[in-house]
Amino acid sequence: MASQAADRGDRYVxxxxxxxxxxxxxxxxxxxxxxxxxxxxxxxxxxxxxAENHKMGRDNLYFVGSQVNALSAFFEEEGDEEALSLLSELEDKCC
Known part of the structure; x- marks a missing residue:
């Protein structure tokens, strides 16, 4: 199991x-x-x-992490495979 985490890049480390x-x-x-x-x-x-994110002084990574499901639904609706791929990578490795 530890080797699987190492292969994916353990984001918690x-x-x-x-x-x-x-x-x-x-x-x-x-x-x-x-x-x-x-x-x-x-x-x-x-x-x-x-607007809320800006007012609270949060960065883009925070926004993406807190809006993964909404972003996914939007980009699926738009048919944007490139954005969905990047979102998946961000969710898996960074959030």
Missing amino acids: SFLGLDCDAKADAMMAMLSDAMRTSSSQWVGYFEQKL
Whole structure:
């Protein structure tokens, strides 16, 4: 079992080398781009949550980690496989 954790990169030991902040920033850029062109009801939800996140002074990684399910539903609705892949990687390795 310990070797499985080592193969995946045990996120509880260290985030070093995973570049989680940069990946979260990329995820947020994808979200911003998608929100500009989408008519989904998720857009209003994310506008509210982004404003709350900013007001609380939380970083992008915190936002992604707390919104994984909503982000997944939105990007599935949008058919954005690249964003879903990045989100999966963030969830697995960084959150």
